[in-house]
Amino acid sequence: DIQMTQSPSTLSASVGDRVTITCRASQSISSWLAWYQQKPGKAPKLLIYKASSLESGVPSRFSGSGSGTEFTLTISSLQPDDFATYYCQQYNSYSSFGPGTKVDIK
């Protein structure tokens, strides 16, 4: 099984900050990685697929990069609506999620 890790587990930031979340895979997954945003009591929302492709309707302040085993999600200027938990998911072999990164207000 492919194990996913994320860092940090919690991130405190202010509106307007640039935020970067890292996701690592236990073996190469090429670019088969997605990022999701989840708010309390809601289903996850797809932000990024294939490591760097922006899902339709997602603001351009979100971007993804990486390949192989190391990936990043960047929010260029944090907005009030962005305080949430973010998960990476590999879909190279079956599927698995990272443990999540909670972005809260500093």
Added chain:
Amino acid sequence: QVQLVQSGAEVKKPGASVKVSCKASGYTFTSYGISWVRQAPGQGLEWMGWISAYNGNTNYAQKLQGRVTMTTDTSTSTAYMELRSLRSDDTAVYYCARRGEYDDYWGQGTLVTVSS
């Protein structure tokens, strides 16, 4: 528009089974798969498995092998997830999601509570 509508909340006793449904609309059901993902209270997302709505092929997470069965009814564009021999640690919100290469549209979630 693509929609996945799941069945309502369930309360089950340990050892029982639960079957959650996920009705799809707004796209050609057999052109995609359906993933199932669960989330225990206050915890992260756990991938449970995937079924092809085209041919019924399934892939299950190893830890659930033998207890989970995923099926589809193409006549009603509905997917089902049955989990047997329920334990207290199966208490979670269960989500279905449309699966092409990745999971793009998600259902609203179904809370399954396992309690004696």
